[in-house]
Amino acid sequence: MSNYVIIGNGTAAVGCIEGIRSVDREGKITLVSKENHKVYSRPLISYLLEGKTDVERMKYRSDDFYDKNGVEFLPGISAEKIDTDKKEVTLDNGKSVSFDKVCVATGSTPFVPPFEGLDSVEKKFSFMTLDDALGLESAITPDSRVLIIGAGLIGLKCAEGIKDRVKEITVCDLADRILSSILDSECAGIMQKHLEENGIKFILSDSATKFEGNKAYMKSGLEVDFDVLVLAIGVRANISLVKDLGGEVNRGIVVDTKMATSVKDIYAAGDCAEGYDASIGANRVLAILPNAYMQGFTAGVNMAGGDKEFTNSIGVFGLHVMSAGSYDGECFEEKREGVLKRFFVKDNTLIGYMLIGETERAGIYTSMIRDKVSLDTVDFELLRKVATTFAFSDENRRKKFGGVV
Amino acid sequence: MKRVYVNEEWCLGCHLCEYNCAFANSGLKDMADALKGKNIYPRIHVEGDEKISYGVSCRHCEDPICVKSCIAGAISKVDGVVTIDRNKCVGCLTCVLVCPYGALAPSEEGTMQKCELCLKNSCGEPACVTGCPNRAIVYEERG
Numbered sequence: 001m002s003n004y005v006i007i008g009n010g011t012a013a014v015g016c017i018e019g020i021r022s023v024d025r026e027g028k029i030t031l032v033s034k035e036n037h038k039v040y041s042r043p044l045i046s047y048l049l050e051g052k053t054d055v056e057r058m059k060y061r062s063d064d065f066y067d068k069n070g071v072e073f074l075p076g077i078s079a080e081k082i083d084t085d086k087k088e089v090t091l092d093n094g095k096s097v098s099f100d101k102v103c104v105a106t107g108s109t110p111f112v113p114p115f116e117g118l119d120s121v122e123k124k125f126s127f128m129t130l131d132d133a134l135g136l137e138s139a140i141t142p143d144s145r146v147l148i149i150g151a152g153l154i155g156l157k158c159a160e161g162i163k164d165r166v167k168e169i170t171v172c173d174l175a176d177r178i179l180s181s182i183l184d185s186e187c188a189g190i191m192q193k194h195l196e197e198n199g200i201k202f203i204l205s206d207s208a209t210k211f212e213g214n215k216a217y218m219k220s221g222l223e224v225d226f227d228v229l230v231l232a233i234g235v236r237a238n239i240s241l242v243k244d245l246g247g248e249v250n251r252g253i254v255v256d257t258k259m260a261t262s263v264k265d266i267y268a269a270g271d272c273a274e275g276y277d278a279s280i281g282a283n284r285v286l287a288i289l290p291n292a293y294m295q296g297f298t299a300g301v302n303m304a305g306g307d308k309e310f311t312n313s314i315g316v317f318g319l320h321v322m323s324a325g326s327y328d329g330e331c332f333e334e335k336r337e338g339v340l341k342r343f344f345v346k347d348n349t350l351i352g353y354m355l356i357g358e359t360e361r362a363g364i365y366t367s368m369i370r371d372k373v374s375l376d377t378v379d380f381e382l383l384r385k386v387a388t389t390f391a392f393s394d395e396n397r398r399k400k401f402g403g404v405v
Numbered sequence: 406m407k408r409v410y411v412n413e414e415w416c417l418g419c420h421l422c423e424y425n426c427a428f429a430n431s432g433l434k435d436m437a438d439a440l441k442g443k444n445i446y447p448r449i450h451v452e453g454d455e456k457i458s459y460g461v462s463c464r465h466c467e468d469p470i471c472v473k474s475c476i477a478g479a480i481s482k483v484d485g486v487v488t489i490d491r492n493k494c495v496g497c498l499t500c501v502l503v504c505p506y507g508a509l510a511p512s513e514e515g516t517m518q519k520c521e522l523c524l525k526n527s528c529g530e531p532a533c534v535t536g537c538p539n540r541a542i543v544y545e546e547r548g
Contacts, residue, residue: 043497363506405464405466
């Protein structure tokens with residue numbers, strides 16, 4: 001009987017459990033979870049503060065998930081070391097668990113630069129875990145002025161989550177635009193305007209150099225008073241368990257299309273892993289939830305002796321914008337009142353898109369990126385106007401709708 | 406399992422399936438009460454032009470990407486039917502981002518909805534099928 005150990009308890013871990021169980025109903029699965037919670041949906045923490053969900057409903061799987069899948073669940077425990085000779089994982093409670101295969105699904109940790117005077121700030125939070133969100137929730141009042149460092153997805157979702165519960169929100173970023181990793185200037189400008197209309201202030205192309213209690217000193221000379229500080233600068237993949245083994249790591253733990261690391265019997269999945277991204281033709285960490293699940297599932301199947309491959313190419317999503325793939329290609333634009341769509345084409349296939357104002361049925365575009373559909377076989381002019389399966393060839397369409405898919 | 410299929414050559418493009426769908430899922434007994442003067446949110450919609458048309462609804466894929474992608478764990482496959490727990494859904498649109506058929510859309514309340522084969526409403530079998538005047542939509546087993 002096989003012995004599986006999963007380190008981490010997020011989406012990739014759930015994918016891994018379900019992947020293993022799709023092949024092997026019997027093997028022993030042990031799950032080591034640093035957080036003292038059963039699995040919950042991490043991206044929902046902003047929706048929790050917004051009141052759109054609650055702790056009960058944000059459970060990613062039902063309470064009996066571990067039992068039903070025969071998983072020994074070890075909450076509140078960290079894995080310290082993987083010993084490939086003894087084939088055991090050393091835990092921080094002094095015990096160890098033996099393994100045949102390990103999946104490292106350790107996610108990432110907020111990155112906090114060494115700001116001068118950060119220790120003098122009393123109420124400061126990252127925005128990554130349920131405990132972060134609950135801590136932030138208990139710190140804010142209707143009179144709070146909140147300063148968020150970082151105008152990426154984490155910072156902006158945090159702003160959205162608390163905007164009706166505080167007096168004022170200021171978001172600052174070193175970049176000259178918001179969501180700089182997923183949007184170009186024009187799209188980011190449209191988003192920024194939308195957020196400003198919702199009462200959020202921005203300080204861009206600027207960074208905090210120093211904190212003194214409830215005051216931030218910016219590089220530009222600006223001083224910002226605040227009551228609560230949220231640090232959403234970025235995250236670092238948790239790679240140390242594999243790095244310590246001498247396994248190949250870059251920004252994430254390098255995995256092949258089967259989610260195997262360079263170390264025998266060790267797999268990695270989710271935000272800690274750096275997999276091949278078909279849309280850019282190179283490895284990258286793509287820290288979004290669907291990716292984590294699918295990488296975890298793929299790892300699980302392969303750990304259990306099955307055969308499955310996966311390459312990233314889903315995209316990143318946000319607020320009222322959707323984007324997917326990459327933007328390194330010829331740009332086709334579709335613009336009308338309240339709508340901006342940009343499509344990026346390379347080698348006669350769609351490789352990426354940004355959509356603002358009209359996101360209906362965008363999965364039709366995403367599937368074209370995923371399946372590398374040749375634009376010769378579709379009515380691309382029609383597709384740019386509206387996402388419709390009618391733009392596919394008769395044959396292709398009948399295949400899609402005529403049978404089991 | 407039985408799924409909904411559309412025969413393009415029989416579809417008249419009349420959009421009745423959309424109205425029957427919205428009515429079946431309204432929970433109301435009277436069609437006029439359910440639909441008259443209201444925006445409707447059907448889970449099937451007709452695509453095409455004057456010559457070719459066909460209704461599109463959830464394919465209940467063998468390996469549904471929406472289930473794997475849902476950030477809230479709100480979509481699951483139960484007895485072959487891809488189903489949404491609207492209590493858990495937060496309306497983040499990730500499923501819209503990934504579904505190759507464009508089969509999910511927001512409901513009036515903002516949570517997502519999709520065809521669940523009328524198994525949860527009082528119809529018991531797909532209303533689009535029973536109401537199609539030209540039998541262009543069928544509910545049957547295919548390989």
